[in-house]
Amino acid sequence: MQEQCPVSCKEDDCKDLHVRCPAWSQIKDNCVDNPDMRKYCGKSCNACEEQAAANATGSDEDDEDVMPCVDEHTNCRYWADKGMNENCARSCTACEKIKQRKTKEYPASTEELAVDTDVILEESASFGEKQVADGGERRQTIARVKATIDYMASEKFTKLSPAIKESCMNRNELCAFWAILGECEKNEAYMVIQCAPSCYSCHLIDISARCPVDADAVPGLEPGTLNKMFERIVETAPGNRTLTDEEREELKQNEMTEYTVEVISRPSDEPSTEVSAKNDKLPPWVVVFENFISDEECDEMIQLGYKHEYKRSADVGKLKFDGTHESIENSRRTSENAWCSGHLGCRNATVPTRLHNRMSKVLDIPADNGEDMQILKYEKGQFYRTHHDFIEHQVDRPCGPRILTFFLYLSDVEEGGGTNFPDLGITVEPKKGRALLWPSVYDSNPKKDDPRMRHQALPVKEGTKFAANSWIHLYDYQAAQKKGCH
Numbered sequence: 001m002q003e004q005c006p007v008s009c010k011e012d013d014c015k016d017l018h019v020r021c022p023a024w025s026q027i028k029d030n031c032v033d034n035p036d037m038r039k040y041c042g043k044s045c046n047a048c049e050e051q052a053a054a055n056a057t058g059s060d061e062d063d064e065d066v067m068p069c070v071d072e073h074t075n076c077r078y079w080a081d082k083g084m085n086e087n088c089a090r091s092c093t094a095c096e097k098i099k100q101r102k103t104k105e106y107p108a109s110t111e112e113l114a115v116d117t118d119v120i121l122e123e124s125a126s127f128g129e130k131q132v133a134d135g136g137e138r139r140q141t142i143a144r145v146k147a148t149i150d151y152m153a154s155e156k157f158t159k160l161s162p163a164i165k166e167s168c169m170n171r172n173e174l175c176a177f178w179a180i181l182g183e184c185e186k187n188e189a190y191m192v193i194q195c196a197p198s199c200y201s202c203h204l205i206d207i208s209a210r211c212p213v214d215a216d217a218v219p220g221l222e223p224g225t226l227n228k229m230f231e232r233i234v235e236t237a238p239g240n241r242t243l244t245d246e247e248r249e250e251l252k253q254n255e256m257t258e259y260t261v262e263v264i265s266r267p268s269d270e271p272s273t274e275v276s277a278k279n280d281k282l283p284p285w286v287v288v289f290e291n292f293i294s295d296e297e298c299d300e301m302i303q304l305g306y307k308h309e310y311k312r313s314a315d316v317g318k319l320k321f322d323g324t325h326e327s328i329e330n331s332r333r334t335s336e337n338a339w340c341s342g343h344l345g346c347r348n349a350t351v352p353t354r355l356h357n358r359m360s361k362v363l364d365i366p367a368d369n370g371e372d373m374q375i376l377k378y379e380k381g382q383f384y385r386t387h388h389d390f391i392e393h394q395v396d397r398p399c400g401p402r403i404l405t406f407f408l409y410l411s412d413v414e415e416g417g418g419t420n421f422p423d424l425g426i427t428v429e430p431k432k433g434r435a436l437l438w439p440s441v442y443d444s445n446p447k448k449d450d451p452r453m454r455h456q457a458l459p460v461k462e463g464t465k466f467a468a469n470s471w472i473h474l475y476d477y478q479a480a481q482k483k484g485c486h
């Protein structure tokens with residue numbers, strides 16, 4: 001039928017099933033490769049034939065109640081990185097969840113809103129981006145803007161220091177809208193700074209107010225426990241001894257592999273007895289695990305890297321107004337990396353969770369002390385010049401400094417790509433499933449960086465190197481990251 005009368009089908013039957021179709025279709029890529037959208041918003045997407053074809057094949061009775069999976073705003077691609085998925089279903093790959101939502105949440109009527117709306121929105125421009133209130137949440141958004149104006153006139157704001165007051169602004173036109181969706185709590189690290197007026201959180205721009213250090217927090221390492229930890233890791237490596245059937249079974253149950261541990265460098269053959277800065281002169285620990293990660297786990301991590309997009313790697317840059325640091329591209333680091341973060345659903349996926357738990361068991365340090373894994377991709381010629389993983393400013397942050405690097409090799413490399421410690425004369429070659437563990441700090445003081453642990457990723461000469469960084473902190477990193485305190 002459709003083939004015989006495409007023109008009349010277009011004219012007669014082509015429909016937008018949702019009041020917001022015209023708006024959605026204006027947003028980049030919503031209509032492109034999106035069967036849902038082309039079906040529900042056939043008219044606005046200029047996809048009348050597809051809509052007719054979909055209807056001809058018989059769709060659910062309930063179709064008119066089902067939300068197409070769309071991005072609600074032009075900036076969704078950008079926000080996806082910030083973990084906002086309620087209104088950016090498409091960019092945030094949250095379509096399945098959104099499918100259940102009903103169109104009825106999106107009434108279109110604007111006339112019923114109060115006449116002073118424009119004045120309120122106009123006033124919001126005095127503390128950052130002028131706020132936008134649209135769609136079904138328009139009324140609530142305007143109420144939030146109104147309440148924000150009151151907050152900005154209250155002592156909670158006016159008593160703050162001039163510098164904080166000056167930095168406190170809504171840095172996006174949708175801050176009020178996000179605030180009413182609960183993003184100030186769900187997406188604290190981003191919102192309390194970037195949308196501080198809408199979140200009533202100007203006082204938290206000051207990093208000392210936002211990120212108090214908990215004097216009772218339990219550290220991952222006490223002075224004098226680093227050496228003991230490495231000694232235990234070597235002694236208990238399952239692949240270094242003959243296992244009973246029960247032990248094998250237990251490893252499987254705990255999702256551990258039968259890894260071996262080889263000592264590349266150690267302070268002394270004698271187990272450490274005393275905690276003393278004079279031991280700091282002894283050689284540092286470097287150990288290599290074989291068969292630490294299974295082939296399937298390696299492959300899955302590489303794929304997760306593609307899913308979350310490998311992008312040019314960056315370093316820690318200048319201090320920003322809110323106490324966090326810029327990330328800067330630099331010619332000393334030419335690899336690409338993807339972050340396997342919790343807010344994008346990567347950290348909590350099966351394999352990353354398993355690997356975090358595995359490392360946590362080996363170290364006997366909580367998995368939450370670990371950063372999200374940074375998955376690396378080096379093509380031929382790419383490298384990371386000599387650097388230290390320790391980040392000085394984190395010593396005074398609730399997460400504490402990086403104390404250990406658990407480095408996972410996810411692929412074999414034809415030639416090159418070794419991890420080299422120039423001060424120690426050590427190079428570890430990449431091998432699929434291998435892991436390399438080294439401390440960034442001293443046994444006697446886990447807050448002090450050991451400069452001998454500088455290292456570099458040598459250029460890949462042939463092939464592609466995939467690997468992952470897992471940086472372990474002295475305290476809970478996940479909690480700190482959530483509050484923008486890392």
Ligand SMILES: O=C(O)CCC(=O)C(=O)O
Pocket residue numbers: 376384389417418419420455456457458467469
């Ligand atoms: O790729 C490597 O071998 C080391 C990478 C590294 O040191 C880093 O990313 O911090």
Ligand SMILES: [Fe+2]
Pocket residue numbers: 387388389455
């Ligand atoms: Fe490094």
